[in-house]
Amino acid sequence: MPRRISLIGMIALLLVGCSDGGSPKQHASQPAGERMVLAPSEITDMKDLGAEITTRDTAEARARIAGILTSLSVREGVMVRKGQRIGMIVDNRLGYETSAYDAQIAAAQAEAVRARADLGRVQDLFDHKVYARARLDQSLAMARAADAQLAAARAQRGASASVAGQGAILSPSAGRVLRADIPEGSVVAPGMSIATITAGPPVVRIEVPESLAGQLQSGAEVAIAPGDLPGGSLRGRVSQVYPAVVGGRLRVDATVPGLSADLVGRRIGVSIAVGRRNALMVPRRFVVTRYGMDQVDVVTADGRVSAVPVQIAPTADPAKVEIMSGAVAGDVLFLAGKGK
Numbered sequence: 001m002p003r004r005i006s007l008i009g010m011i012a013l014l015l016v017g018c019s020d021g022g023s024p025k026q027h028a029s030q031p032a033g034e035r036m037v038l039a040p041s042e043i044t045d046m047k048d049l050g051a052e053i054t055t056r057d058t059a060e061a062r063a064r065i066a067g068i069l070t071s072l073s074v075r076e077g078v079m080v081r082k083g084q085r086i087g088m089i090v091d092n093r094l095g096y097e098t099s100a101y102d103a104q105i106a107a108a109q110a111e112a113v114r115a116r117a118d119l120g121r122v123q124d125l126f127d128h129k130v131y132a133r134a135r136l137d138q139s140l141a142m143a144r145a146a147d148a149q150l151a152a153a154r155a156q157r158g159a160s161a162s163v164a165g166q167g168a169i170l171s172p173s174a175g176r177v178l179r180a181d182i183p184e185g186s187v188v189a190p191g192m193s194i195a196t197i198t199a200g201p202p203v204v205r206i207e208v209p210e211s212l213a214g215q216l217q218s219g220a221e222v223a224i225a226p227g228d229l230p231g232g233s234l235r236g237r238v239s240q241v242y243p244a245v246v247g248g249r250l251r252v253d254a255t256v257p258g259l260s261a262d263l264v265g266r267r268i269g270v271s272i273a274v275g276r277r278n279a280l281m282v283p284r285r286f287v288v289t290r291y292g293m294d295q296v297d298v299v300t301a302d303g304r305v306s307a308v309p310v311q312i313a314p315t316a317d318p319a320k321v322e323i324m325s326g327a328v329a330g331d332v333l334f335l336a337g338k339g340k
Helices: 002-026 092-127 133-165 210-215
Strands: 033-037 040-062 067-072 085-090 168-170 175-179 193-209 221-224 235-246 249-255 267-283 288-290 293-299 305-309 311-314 320-325 332-336
Touching (some): 040 168, 040 221, 085 193, 193 210, 193 267, 210 249, 210 267, 249 267
Antiparallel strands (some): 040 193, 040 267, 067 085, 085 168, 175 193, 221 235, 221 267, 235 249, 288 293, 293 305, 293 332, 311 320
């Protein structure tokens, strides 16, 4: 009997020791770190789209007359000045016409000399009372008609020479040549485009789905994907929203500081602001990547720290990310190693 009592006492002592040892573990203090309570905040809603580097306008250097393209002095990529001569078109028919007008001028000059000589003789005879006044008026009219014919021939010759001068192809604007692929010796017609030249400042042109047309406005923020423009800014603003919808797309131009027109037509990725919405924003440092998965440490109701996989998305602020799923508003995030 005494031995049984002693055994019961030892078991009781062991149970008391176990319960005393478990209690400190359950209420042990958490390591020092930074805590953050997830709460929704209003952010700018950014839409990822494709864009193209271009200029506000493009100008076409066109042929003004029909003929043969005898020279084209520019190639793609070179810079030109406004009004610079970049090519020449020759129409041999205009040369023949000019020669014909030269012959008409010579004939008209001879007729004018003869008419003035006749007028001089008639004037002398009229002064000596030989011819009547009517004959003098007739000679004067013939002299004036000869002078008028000479002036007309000279005007026709000038017009022909002016048309021939329109064979010069002039740059309609200052900029970079985008296309000049018509070979010399080609037959061209009036209005044919010989070269395409940039005009106006460089812009980022974005094709936006028409479903977002009501959410766009001038001055909206535009962010360029990192790496697409290594030599320029990554931020810009919408400068113009075009009023026409073509093929279900709305054209938008954005101005970006430091944008270069060296690679007109280059495709880049952009994000454009299309409104505001509520989102769960957290500093990027709270998110860690383990085994290829983005995770955050969440403080549970019993005080433990648990790793929770999350889906994140970039935001306009590079130092913050948006939590799309995995954590909800009210969760307490924990970042070890930095006390508050």
